[in-house]
Amino acid sequence: MTATRRVQRAVLLVGAALLGAHFSIAAFSQTPLSPAKVQMAPLLDAYLQPYFSQNWMLFAPDPVMVDQGIIARGRCSDGEVTKYYDVTGPSIQRVQNDRLFPSRMSRVVSNGIQQYNSTDDLLRRLRDQKEKGKAKKPGKNPIPLLPYEKRTRNQAVNYLSRYALTQMDQACTGGRRLQAVQVRMYVHSLPPWSQRDNPHARDKVDAYEFPWKEAADLQ
Amino acid sequence: MKLLDKIDTWASRPVAVLGVSGTRALLGFVGLMFYVSQYGDRSYLFGPGNDTLLPYHLFLDELRDSGTFSVYAWSNSPVVFEVLFHLGMIAALAVTLGIGGRPVLAVHAIFLWSLYQRQSALMDGGDNLMQLVVPMLLLTRCYDHFSLRSPLGQRVIRRIPKALRAAGTPLHNLGVTAIAVQMCLVYMVSGLYKVQGQAWQDGTALFYIMRVPEFELPGISQFVYNNDLLVYLGTYSTVLFLVYFPMGVLVRSLRPWAAAASIGFHVSIGLFMGLTGFALTMIACDLVFLSPELSRALQAARKLSARRKEKAAAGGTGGSAAHDREPVAAASAD
Structure with a gap:
C-alpha cells in the first residue's frame, strides 16, 4: 500500500466520522422540543453557536397568514404631535416592484416584529398548556414575561422605533427637530379560506401601541 | 475486500x-447580488x-453577546467602512468568475459573514444556508470548472507535497457529501x-402565504390563490x-428528477414571493446532484x-476558424 493511499483512507474515514458527528448534532438541534433536547441544550448551543446555527422551520408549522407592519407618529421639538406615517408600506412597495434581488428593507420590520413575538419553545408550550387549562379553571395566573423576554421585546421596540425615526425625518417641518417617536404595530387578518367567496367578509385589524421613545435614547 | 475497495474508490475518485x-x-x-441590491442603502444598513x-456601539454590544467577529467592527471610520464593503464586493465578484481559487473563497466567506453580522435583521434561510455551505465548498475542487485559472495558482499547487495533495480527493468528496x-x-x-x-394539513397554506403583501406578486399571485385546485396541488406537492x-437523492435514477423538481420549486418561489437570493442559493446547492446532466448539457452546447463555427468557416472566406474550436473533452463526465 502506498503512502498516498494510506493518507487518502485516513482522511476519508476521519472526515466521515467528524461529518457524521456534526450532522447528528445539527439534525438533533432541529427536532421538536423534547426532554432530551432540553437536557442537551447547553451542549448543543456550545457547539452550534454561532457558526453552525441553523433553523429550517421555513413557513412551518404555521405559515405567515397575516399582514403585519407598523405605523408611527412623531413629536416635534415644539411639542406638536404629527399624524401617523405608514412605515411598512414603502418598503413593501419596493419588494413588489422588483422581482430580481429586491431590496431587503421590508425585512427590517418583519424581523423586528418576529423578534418582538419570539420566545423560548419551552415557555411557549407551558403557556399554551395554561391557556388550555384556563377554560376549565378561570382566574389562574398566566406565566409572566421572563426578564430576558422583556429585554428582547424592548430591543425589538427600540429597533422598530429607530427604523421609524429614520424613515420619517421629514415629519417636522420649518426647522423643527423630530424629538420622539411612537410606533403602533398592526396585525391585519384577511378573510380566512372558508370566507374566500363571501363578498361581505371583512378584514380584521388589531393594533398594539408601543411606548414613546426619545430620539436621543435611540441613537 | 469489498468494503476496502469501496473506501478506496471514495478516497481516490472525485465526485460531482x-x-x-x-x-x-x-x-x-448570489453573494455579489446581496452587495449590489443593498448598495444604495449600504451606509444606512451597515455603516458606522x-x-x-x-448604531456602531449597539452593533459592538450585539457582537459581544453572540461571541463572534465582524470586520465591520474594526473601525468606526466611514472611509474604512467603504473600503471594507467594496473589498467584500470584489471578493464576491472574484468567486463568481472563479478568480483566485479557494483562498479568495475563504476571504469572501469572512467578508460575507461580517456583513451578515452587521445587520442580521436582513437575513433569511438562504443566507443561513450560504454561511453553512461556503465553508464546505472550501473542501472541494470547486474551481475545476467555470473559472479563470492563473499560472501562479498552478505553481503553488505543484509545490504542495504529494502525500498532502493526495488528501485533496477525499476532502473534496467529503465536502460534496x-x-x-x-x-x-x-x-x-x-x-x-x-x-x-394546520394550514399545510388542510391544503390551504399557499392561499394564506401568497396573500401576504411581503410575499405577493401583485396582479399574478391572485390567479393562483383564487384557484382552489392550484392551492391544494401547490400546498400538498410542496410538503x-x-x-x-432525501429519498429522491439517495436513489440514483431519481436524483436528477429530485433536483429538477427542486429547481422548479425554487424558481417559482423566487418569482412569486420575491425571494430571489433564497431561491438561487437552494438551486446552487442542487447543482451538486446534477453533475452528469450538467456535463451532458455542456458537451451538447x-x-x-x-x-456553428464549422459552418461559418465553410461558408466564409477563410478556413482559419476551424482551429478555434474548443476541446470537447474538457467537460469530464463524473
Whole structure:
C-alpha cells in the first residue's frame, strides 16, 4: 500500500466520522422540543453557536397568514404631535416592484416584529398548556414575561422605533427637530379560506401601541 | 475486500466536480447580488454612523453577546467602512468568475459573514444556508470548472507535497457529501414541520402565504390563490416533495428528477414571493446532484457551437476558424 493511499483512507474515514458527528448534532438541534433536547441544550448551543446555527422551520408549522407592519407618529421639538406615517408600506412597495434581488428593507420590520413575538419553545408550550387549562379553571395566573423576554421585546421596540425615526425625518417641518417617536404595530387578518367567496367578509385589524421613545435614547 | 475497495474508490475518485463548480459560481453570484441590491442603502444598513439602523456601539454590544467577529467592527471610520464593503464586493465578484481559487473563497466567506453580522435583521434561510455551505465548498475542487485559472495558482499547487495533495480527493468528496446532507436536512426538517401545521394539513397554506403583501406578486399571485385546485396541488406537492427529497437523492435514477423538481420549486418561489437570493442559493446547492446532466448539457452546447463555427468557416472566406474550436473533452463526465 502506498503512502498516498494510506493518507487518502485516513482522511476519508476521519472526515466521515467528524461529518457524521456534526450532522447528528445539527439534525438533533432541529427536532421538536423534547426532554432530551432540553437536557442537551447547553451542549448543543456550545457547539452550534454561532457558526453552525441553523433553523429550517421555513413557513412551518404555521405559515405567515397575516399582514403585519407598523405605523408611527412623531413629536416635534415644539411639542406638536404629527399624524401617523405608514412605515411598512414603502418598503413593501419596493419588494413588489422588483422581482430580481429586491431590496431587503421590508425585512427590517418583519424581523423586528418576529423578534418582538419570539420566545423560548419551552415557555411557549407551558403557556399554551395554561391557556388550555384556563377554560376549565378561570382566574389562574398566566406565566409572566421572563426578564430576558422583556429585554428582547424592548430591543425589538427600540429597533422598530429607530427604523421609524429614520424613515420619517421629514415629519417636522420649518426647522423643527423630530424629538420622539411612537410606533403602533398592526396585525391585519384577511378573510380566512372558508370566507374566500363571501363578498361581505371583512378584514380584521388589531393594533398594539408601543411606548414613546426619545430620539436621543435611540441613537 | 469489498468494503476496502469501496473506501478506496471514495478516497481516490472525485465526485460531482462539475456540479460543485457550478455551486461555487452561483453562490458567488448570489453573494455579489446581496452587495449590489443593498448598495444604495449600504451606509444606512451597515455603516458606522449614529443615524444608521443599528448604531456602531449597539452593533459592538450585539457582537459581544453572540461571541463572534465582524470586520465591520474594526473601525468606526466611514472611509474604512467603504473600503471594507467594496473589498467584500470584489471578493464576491472574484468567486463568481472563479478568480483566485479557494483562498479568495475563504476571504469572501469572512467578508460575507461580517456583513451578515452587521445587520442580521436582513437575513433569511438562504443566507443561513450560504454561511453553512461556503465553508464546505472550501473542501472541494470547486474551481475545476467555470473559472479563470492563473499560472501562479498552478505553481503553488505543484509545490504542495504529494502525500498532502493526495488528501485533496477525499476532502473534496467529503465536502460534496456535506453539501448534499445539508440539503437533505433543510428539506426534511422544513417538510416535517409543515406536516404538523394546520394550514399545510388542510391544503390551504399557499392561499394564506401568497396573500401576504411581503410575499405577493401583485396582479399574478391572485390567479393562483383564487384557484382552489392550484392551492391544494401547490400546498400538498410542496410538503410531499420536501419530505421525500432525501429519498429522491439517495436513489440514483431519481436524483436528477429530485433536483429538477427542486429547481422548479425554487424558481417559482423566487418569482412569486420575491425571494430571489433564497431561491438561487437552494438551486446552487442542487447543482451538486446534477453533475452528469450538467456535463451532458455542456458537451451538447460545445458541439453546437463547434458545428456553428464549422459552418461559418465553410461558408466564409477563410478556413482559419476551424482551429478555434474548443476541446470537447474538457467537460469530464463524473
